[in-house]
Amino acid sequence: MGSRLYVGNLPYSATEDQLTELFSQAGKVDNVRVMRDMATGRARGFAFVEMSSDEEATKAISQFHEHNMDGRPLVVNEARPKPEGGFGGSGGGNRPQRGARNFESEDFSGGRRKEPRW
Secondary structure: OOOEEEEEOOOOOOOHHHHHHHHOOOOOEEEEEEEEOOOOOOEEEEEEEEEOOHHHHHHHHHHHOOOEEOOEEOEEEEOOOOOOOOOOOOOOOOOOOOOOOOHHHOOOOOOOOOOOOO
């Protein structure tokens, strides 16, 4: 397990200082970064918190997952690396690209093929 945590379902008013204070209850916090919209500067509702050790990160997950912050239950888990390619027009994201086949909506059981829902 890594010491970097994803913290989701944050109130949009949450600040780095508030999260540092909260997560310090589980151990030493090395870094907090509330993710913001680049155009507006408004918080996007999630952050990354780096704890100083894996043990402290594990403690923070058990202590703060579903912790109520301004009426919102936090989602706290181990941060996962961003998928190769990240965001953009090169096939990232959850939607099929224009012209791509949507295999989830096709029936390959030998019967008549369902039309894909684009």
